[in-house]
Amino acid sequence: MEILVLAKQVPETAEADLEITRDGADVEREDLVYTINEWDNYAVEEAVRLKEEHGGAVTVLTLGDEEAEDVLRRGLAMGCDQAIHLNDEAFLGSDPATVVRAMVKALGGRRFDLILCGVQSADQGQGQTGVLLAQALGLPYASLAVGLKLVEGGLVITRELEANTLEEVALPLPALVTVQSGLNQPRYVSIMGIRKVRGMAIEGHDAEGLDLAGQVGPEAACLAARRLSLPETGAGAEILSGSLEAVCARAAGIIREKGGLK
Amino acid sequence: MPARIPFWNIEAAWVFYLLAALALALFGLGLALNLARWRPGFAWGGFRAARLKAVLADALLGRRIWRGDVAAGLMHALILLGFLGLFLGTCLVALDHYLVSFLQGRLYLATSALWEVCGLALTIGLAWALVRRYLLRVPRLERRPADALLPAWLLAIALSGFLVEAARIAASGADWERWSFLGWGLSGLFGPASAPAAHAVLWWVHAGLSLGLIAWLPYSRLFHALAAPVNLYFQDEPQALADLSLPPDQVREFSHRHFLALDACTRCGRCVEACPSARAGEPLAPRGFVQDARRYTRLKYSLLARIPWLRQRQRQELSTRPTIDPAQAWYCTTCAACAEVCPVQAGPIELIRQVRSSLVEQGSTVPPLLAQSLERLAKYQNPWLAKKGQKAAWAKGLDLPDLAKGDQAGLLYFVGCTTSLDTRAQGLAKGLSAVLEHCGVEFGTLGKAEPCCGDIARRVGENGLFEEQREDLSGLLADIGVREVVTSSPHCHRSLSHDYALARVRDGLAGPLPFRARHYSQVLAELVDQGRLVFPDGLAVKATFHDPCYLARHTGEVRAPRRVLGAIPGLELVEMADHGRNGLCCGGGGGRMWHELPGQGHLARARLEQAVATGASLVVTACPLCLIMLEDARKAGGFEDRLAVRDLNEVVCLALGLEGGANPF
Ligand code: SF4
Numbered sequence A: 001m002e003i004l005v006l007a008k009q010v011p012e013t014a015e016a017d018l019e020i021t022r023d024g025a026d027v028e029r030e031d032l033v034y035t036i037n038e039w040d041n042y043a044v045e046e047a048v049r050l051k052e053e054h055g056g057a058v059t060v061l062t063l064g065d066e067e068a069e070d071v072l073r074r075g076l077a078m079g080c081d082q083a084i085h086l087n088d089e090a091f092l093g094s095d096p097a098t099v100v101r102a103m104v105k106a107l108g109g110r111r112f113d114l115i116l117c118g119v120q121s122a123d124q125g126q127g128q129t130g131v132l133l134a135q136a137l138g139l140p141y142a143s144l145a146v147g148l149k150l151v152e153g154g155l156v157i158t159r160e161l162e163a164n165t166l167e168e169v170a171l172p173l174p175a176l177v178t179v180q181s182g183l184n185q186p187r188y189v190s191i192m193g194i195r196k197v198r199g200m201a202i203e204g205h206d207a208e209g210l211d212l213a214g215q216v217g218p219e220a221a222c223l224a225a226r227r228l229s230l231p232e233t234g235a236g237a238e239i240l241s242g243s244l245e246a247v248c249a250r251a252a253g254i255i256r257e258k259g260g261l262k
Numbered sequence B: 001m002p003a004r005i006p007f008w009n010i011e012a013a014w015v016f017y018l019l020a021a022l023a024l025a026l027f028g029l030g031l032a033l034n035l036a037r038w039r040p041g042f043a044w045g046g047f048r049a050a051r052l053k054a055v056l057a058d059a060l061l062g063r064r065i066w067r068g069d070v071a072a073g074l075m076h077a078l079i080l081l082g083f084l085g086l087f088l089g090t091c092l093v094a095l096d097h098y099l100v101s102f103l104q105g106r107l108y109l110a111t112s113a114l115w116e117v118c119g120l121a122l123t124i125g126l127a128w129a130l131v132r133r134y135l136l137r138v139p140r141l142e143r144r145p146a147d148a149l150l151p152a153w154l155l156a157i158a159l160s161g162f163l164v165e166a167a168r169i170a171a172s173g174a175d176w177e178r179w180s181f182l183g184w185g186l187s188g189l190f191g192p193a194s195a196p197a198a199h200a201v202l203w204w205v206h207a208g209l210s211l212g213l214i215a216w217l218p219y220s221r222l223f224h225a226l227a228a229p230v231n232l233y234f235q236d237e238p239q240a241l242a243d244l245s246l247p248p249d250q251v252r253e254f255s256h257r258h259f260l261a262l263d264a265c266t267r268c269g270r271c272v273e274a275c276p277s278a279r280a281g282e283p284l285a286p287r288g289f290v291q292d293a294r295r296y297t298r299l300k301y302s303l304l305a306r307i308p309w310l311r312q313r314q315r316q317e318l319s320t321r322p323t324i325d326p327a328q329a330w331y332c333t334t335c336a337a338c339a340e341v342c343p344v345q346a347g348p349i350e351l352i353r354q355v356r357s358s359l360v361e362q363g364s365t366v367p368p369l370l371a372q373s374l375e376r377l378a379k380y381q382n383p384w385l386a387k388k389g390q391k392a393a394w395a396k397g398l399d400l401p402d403l404a405k406g407d408q409a410g411l412l413y414f415v416g417c418t419t420s421l422d423t424r425a426q427g428l429a430k431g432l433s434a435v436l437e438h439c440g441v442e443f444g445t446l447g448k449a450e451p452c453c454g455d456i457a458r459r460v461g462e463n464g465l466f467e468e469q470r471e472d473l474s475g476l477l478a479d480i481g482v483r484e485v486v487t488s489s490p491h492c493h494r495s496l497s498h499d500y501a502l503a504r505v506r507d508g509l510a511g512p513l514p515f516r517a518r519h520y521s522q523v524l525a526e527l528v529d530q531g532r533l534v535f536p537d538g539l540a541v542k543a544t545f546h547d548p549c550y551l552a553r554h555t556g557e558v559r560a561p562r563r564v565l566g567a568i569p570g571l572e573l574v575e576m577a578d579h580g581r582n583g584l585c586c587g588g589g590g591g592r593m594w595h596e597l598p599g600q601g602h603l604a605r606a607r608l609e610q611a612v613a614t615g616a617s618l619v620v621t622a623c624p625l626c627l628i629m630l631e632d633a634r635k636a637g638g639f640e641d642r643l644a645v646r647d648l649n650e651v652v653c654l655a656l657g658l659e660g661g662a663n664p665f
C-alpha cells in the first residue's frame, strides 16, 4: 500500500506565554520552539503502522522553509520511506488553496492508495488543506477520523462528531482521511533515530521549479491576518489569591457551589 | 610405599577415556558457544594487578559474598575451596601418573589427608547449602526442581568419592591408609570379600558423575565459576556508553560486558532483596530480568544459529518463547542497590539501561508521560516546564554573578533543572546560596543559559540526547573556563564527573576533565573541616539522614553529609535500618520522577516508615529528587505530625539562623 502523509511544522504554543508582534499581525516567534503539528503526528504514526502491518511505503510531504526539514527527518525516523519538501520561503503565508495547488504540482500525477493528514494545524487551524487536496485529486475523503480500519475493498473510518457521537463510514480506496488527535499513541522519536536518517535524500521543490513564482505567499492569498489579539480576562473569571490552603479551600468551595462535587 | 595406583581394580579403562573425551568435547563446545558471545568488542586491555587483586578478593576469597551474609559466605567458601582442593588433587594425580611420578611416601600421605579435609569441606558446604535452601527456606533463594539438581549432583560426587575410597581401603587393608581418615572410618561398611566388586561399581558411578558434571558445566549455572571471575576482572570497565563511531545500523543491542555479566549471575537473589522496586511489590524482578536476558541472548546470539537448520529453529523459538519483558525496565530507579549487593557484579542496572536504550530507539513502547518529558527535555532543556527562561527565577533578588554573561567567580554553582524549577526543591538552591555566602565563598551560576546536564536522558536510555546535552554543556564550561563546579543534585554530579569522563575516554581525549565537579555536601564538609563553617548555636533535634543513591552508592560519598550534620551542636543523628551504601531508594531516580507506571508502589513511603522507626522527628537529605519524593510521601502517607523533611542546606541555614527558604520543623 502506497501512503502519502502531510505534515506541517508549527510553533509549540500550548504552554508558551504568547506575545503579539508590534504590527499586530503575528505572534513573537523568537522564543518559540517549532515542532510537528500534533494532528499530523498522529497521521504519520498511523501511516507507519499501516505500512508495518500491510507492507508498502510511506511518503511524507511538507511545505515550508528550510527549517521545516526537521519535520521530514522526524517522519523518516518514525519509519517513512521517502520525503518531499516544498521548500521555499515564498510559500510562507500562502492560503490553503495555494498550498494545495503547489502540492498537486509537486506530486505531478503520482498515485497513492491513501493520503493521511491532520484534521487541522495548530497555528492557523483552518482545517482546509486535507479536504481541498481530496477535491483537487478527485478522491473520496473522510474527516475527523478517530478510528481507521483497513477492510476488503477499502477503509472503515470512525469519525468523531459533536457531543460524543461516533459515526462509522466506509470509503473505497484510493481515499484521503484527515485525522483527529487520539487516533493512536505516536511513538517516541529518539535523537539517535533522527541521526540515523540524516543522510537520506529528500526530494525538494521551490516555487519557481513548480512554475508558481509570484503566485504563492501572502500576496497571492485570498485572506490575510490583519490583527491578532490575546483574549481579555472576562468578567466571569475570578483570580484566587492568598495562601495555598486558602486558595485550595476557596476553589473547592466554588466547585461545590456550582454542583461539581456532590 | 604409600602411593596411589590409578585404575586399580578397574577393567576396560578405555571406556573411561572414551567417556572423558566425550565429556571434554561437550565442555569445549559449551565453552566455545559462551566465548563466542563474549568475543565481539572484547578488549583485553593488558594485565592490571589491581584487577587481579579484585578477582582474588571477590572470587577466591568471596569478599562480596561474605559481606552482609556470613552464612552464605561460609557455605560458598566451603564448597569453593573443597572443590578447588579436590580438583587440584585430581590434577596432581594425573600429573603423577602421566608425566612425573612424585606422589609417594609421606608426600602422598599428607596429600591424602588434605583431600579428606577438602572432601569434608565440600560435603558440609553442600549440605549447608541444601539446608539453607530447603529447611531454613532463605527467602531470596529459589526452590525450583533445577535448583536442587546441581548441589545434589555435587554431593553425590563427593559422597561416591568417599565410598570408592572406603571400598578400596577395605579391599587393600594397608595400614598407612589411616591417613585417608574418612575413607578409613567408612571402610567398615564393606566386607573384604565384597569390597573389590563394590569398589568397581562405585568407581564407575563416581567417574560417570564427575565426567557428567564437566560436560554439563558450561550449560549450567555452575558456569558462573568461570564467568564470574572474568566478569569481576573487568568490573571497572564500563558496560555501556553509546559508541558513536559505529554506523548506526551496526550498533549492537548488547555489549560483551553485558554477556559476561549475564553468564556470571548465580541466581543468588540478593538483588531481589535489595531492589526498592521489587520490595515495593512492583513488577520489576531483577533476577528474573537478568535470567530472561540470559536466555534470550544465549538464543539470539548463538553460534549454532550459523547452521541453517538450527537457524530455522532459533527463529521459531525467538518468535514464540517469551523474551525480556520490556515493561519491567521502566520501573528501575537506577538506584544501584542491585550492583552494590551482587557478589559477581552482575546486578541488572546496566542491563536495564541498555534495554531502555533499545526501547527508546524503537519508540513505540516508551511510556507516554516519559516521552513527553523527554521531548520537553530536548526542546526546553528541562523536563518540567515548556518555557525557556524560567531557570533563573528562583534567584530573583539574590544578585548572583552570571558566568554565562561574563561575570567572574571561582566556583560555578550548577543548579540543575529540578532544583531551579520545582518550588519545593528551590529551598535547596536558596539554602546553598545563603550558606556559601555566609562562608564567604565566591560563586556564580549560568543563569538562564544553564542547560540540562543530560542525567535524565542518560538514565532513561536516550543516548543521543545525552550526547547532545553533554556536548552543549561541556562546550559552555570550556568557553567560560570553569574549573570548579558544585551541584545541587547528586545526579548532575554523577553525570558531570563520571559520565562525562567516560565519554572523554571513549572519544579518545587525553587527560582528565578540565573541571572538578563536587556535590554540595562535599563542599560543605570541606568548609566544616577548614573551620569556615561553624555553628555557634545548636539545633536541638533528633534527625536521620536519607542517603541519596547517586551520592552514597554511585559516588560512594556517605561521610560528607554526616560530617556537616555532626558539626551542628545538639543535633542527634540516628541511622535508619538501611543507610549509607545500603540506603533505600526514594523512588525518584532513573527518570521515574517524570512518569507514572501501572501498579506503581510507594517507595518513598517505605523509606519514611524506616525513618519513623528511628524515633527521629527530622529526615534530612541532600538531593532535590529525594526531597520532593519524601515530602510528597510525608503528605500523602500521613506522616505530617511525626516527621519533617528538609534538605541539608535548609538544616544548616536553620542552625545558623540564616534566611534561605528554611522553615523550622
Ligand atoms: S544479578 Fe547478582 S545479585 Fe542478582 S541473582 Fe544474579 S548474581 Fe545474584
Ligand code: SF4
Residues within 6 Å of the ligand: B271, B274, B275, B276, B277, B278, B286, B331, B332, B333, B334, B335, B336, B337, B338, B339, B347, B348, B349, B352
Ligand atoms: S538499580 Fe535499583 S531499582 Fe534498578 S534493578 Fe537495581 S536495585 Fe532495582
